[in-house]
Amino acid sequence: MKMMELSANQFSGHLPSTIGLSLPNLEELYLGNNRLTGVIPSSITNASILTILSMNTNYLTGAVPNFGNLRLLKRLLIGENNLTGESSSPELRFFSSLTNCRYLELIEVSLNQLNGILPASIGNFSISFQVFRAFGCRIKGAIPNEIGNLSSLADLYLDNNQLTGFIPKTLGNLRRLQRIYLEHNKLDGYIPDELCHLSNLGDLYVSNNTLYGSIPTCLGELKSFRRLYLDSNKLESTVPLNLWNLKDLLELNLSSNRLRGSLPSEIKNLKIVNKLDLSQNQLSGDIPISVGGMQSLVSVSFAHNKFQGSIPESLGDMRSLESLDLSYNNFSGLIPKSLETLNYLQYFDVSHNRLEGEIPVGGRFANFSAQSFVQNYALCSETRQQFQHCGKTVERSKSKNMVALMKYILPPIIAVILATSITLLMIRRRKSHRQLPKSENALGLACRWISYQELREATNAFSETNILGSGSFGSVYKGTLSDGLDVAAKIFNLQSERVTKSFDIESEVLSTIRHRNLIKTIGCCSNSEFKALILEYMPNGSLEKWLYSHNYFLDMLKRLNIAIDVAFALEYLHHGLPFTVLHCDLKPSNVLLMKIWLDTLAILV
Structure with a gap:
């Protein structure tokens, strides 16, 4: 018997303790995707000419045995079991035994309970070693610098562990490396510039660590990138300009960092990107019109930043868009009607901005709830009961646009003449008020x-x-x-x-x-x-009553909504009119409540 293929069945029970003794000429053994239990028999190492050993996706338990006698072993697949490391040592010594396997190409030990430390000896794996999969195994400690000796390594999967320390600079020595997955660990320090030596690198995932510093500018020179995930770290500074020139990039996630600066028009160079997430940063400025050139985008999020200006009409050119999140920014103006043409749009959120005007009703907009539009400057709708009707809002919008037009077109010198004219007009107006009849x-x-x-x-x-x-x-x-x-x-x-x-x-x-x-x-x-x-008339009374009376109650969310509503009112008085209005008596008794139980709505008087 040279090859035994029994995978993807429903075999259960323990493996025979003499399996390696009874099959000494076995070269390939496939037992994956069954219901096998118990330990891996130590006799398996007597099948000394084994090249492929596959026992993944079972219920095997106990410590991973020493495979050092399998000197011809090329592929070891024991992932997705309940295997552990040796209890006598924090170091995962079975990895050291695999250094005797001089033809080893692939190790798959993911989704076990190894709960140990990678030994430095992994740097002594064979020169033909290409794939190292050990994600979700509770591996602790630092990634050994010796990993940089694996000159043929193409795929490194160490994500979803408990790794600490820095990303080894020695990874830059692995010129054949194509995929690095280190997300969901406890790594810190900088993203090493040495990664820029990896000219074949297609995927880099370092999400959900505590990395800090800036994004290395040289990463923008790696034209091989397909997926770049740097999200959920503590990265700061600006996004390197050349990062927007990665024309073959498919997915980019820089969310939940401390990045600042504005988006350049070069963002249009990401022609085939389908996922873009820049949320939860400190980015500012306008969204460039050129963003409409990203025709392949399926999902994009600019949420929780400081973007301002109007929402570009060109977003309507993204015909494949399914998810668009612009919430928690400072966008103003109208929601573009061009978005009604996005036939695949399933998720849309522009809440917590300064938008005004009518909420579109065409296309997919009928499917979006009021939560997609709440907490805006002055949105209105003829079909949604949660928003005011649009007649008066449109008049105010036109008036505001006229004020803005005068502000930016007239030269500064005309401002002096305008101020004089306004003063004379106010004097005349007051005189006319004094002459009004009593009725x-x-x-x-x-x-x-x-x-x-x-x-x-x-x-x-x-x-x-x-x-x-x-x-x-x-x-x-x-x-x-x-x-x-x-x-x-x-x-x-x-x-x-x-x-x-x-x-x-x-x-x-x-x-x-x-x-x-x-x-x-x-x-x-x-x-x-x-x-x-x-x-x-506000039948629910004042905020003072709801705060200090025993018969009334406001939970924390309602209190927060009330505070936000008051802030919106003051922001409008300060900045939403051609002149500044100061409210000189802000107190709970002057805050009236229109709604309480559903969407709390506070009215400032």
Whole structure:
């Protein structure tokens, strides 16, 4: 008997203890993918002319035996069992015994419970040794520098272990190395420049370690790269420019590091890349329009960075795109309609940005939940109940674009003339306000005029039972208008000149602002003896009530959402208008809650 092939059956039980004695002429033994249990008999080493021994994917237990007598062995496959190292030594000494196998080409010991240290003697494997697979074995300690002696090594699989120390610089000596898998270990230090000597390197995986420093610039010179995974480390600095010139790269993952800088237009050179992940970094600037040239992209993530500007229309040119994540950035403007043409898009997320305008409805957009769009500047929709309708939002968007146009086109010298003109206009406007008849709406055409009689009836003659709150400015009453609309009427105390001025200022400001996290002005009532603003009524009360009353409760997520909503409101007041508005009384009692149980929505008043 020279060859026995029994793999991929359902054999169970122990191997015969005399297997090596009864088959002395055996050259190839295939027992993989069965249900064999027990230990590997030591007699197997008596089959001294074995060249291939395959026992992978069984339930074998015990220590890996000494295979040193199998001097003609070429392939050893004992992976995916429950084998261990020797209990008497932390070093995996069976590897040392394999140095006697001078024709050894492949070792597969992955997915066992070796729980030991690689000996330096692995550097003495045969000169024909090509494949070393030992992933998921609980191997500890450092990778021996002697590994650099394996001049024929092509594949190195040491991922998903507990390796520590540095990536050996001696790997740079292995000029035939094509695949390096070291992810999910505890390696630290720099990515050695010596790896750039590996002109045949196609795959480099060092994800989920604690590597630091910068990405070696010379990696961009390795035109053989197909997959480069440097994610989930502590890498910093900028991405080397020549990395975007790897035209044959299929997958690139630099996520969860500390990389900074902007994306160059050269990113378009990644013509055939299908997976690109740059999330969880500190990258900034605009996404270049040239990104649309990456026609083969299937999955791309720019999430959790500091990107800004508009989302490029050219993203719609990525016809193969299935996943697009732009969340947690500073993107502004509209969601491009061109994205409706992406027929394979399955995952889409633009949440937590500063986007505005209508959410697209064509293409795959009907399949995306509200979570894909939450926490944005001013998105609107005619079909999604979670967002405001688009009429007023579109008007504000046009106004904002006009302001931006004037800002960048007019020369600085015109700004002086413009400021003078605005000053004269404000003086004239104030004079005209003083000449308004008593019945005229102080807020112009921006809100509804409500008579004093209607407001009196709505609040039950300003009954004390209708008071929602009071302060130095006056009191706030709950009321129900003749059309059934519940409102909050803010009645100003005209005995104070400061309060009268406050009404004028609030009227002017509130007639200008529109934001989902700022109180909406329903109308006003104003004459020489009475002034009131009619505001949207919030039945859930103030944040103060929910924080300090025993009968109410806010979990941590709702508190965080409320804080974010307030921050969005302040950001809009500071930067979203042609002028800056300062809220000088920010406190829990001035934060009203529209929603509580589903998506918490906080309103700043």
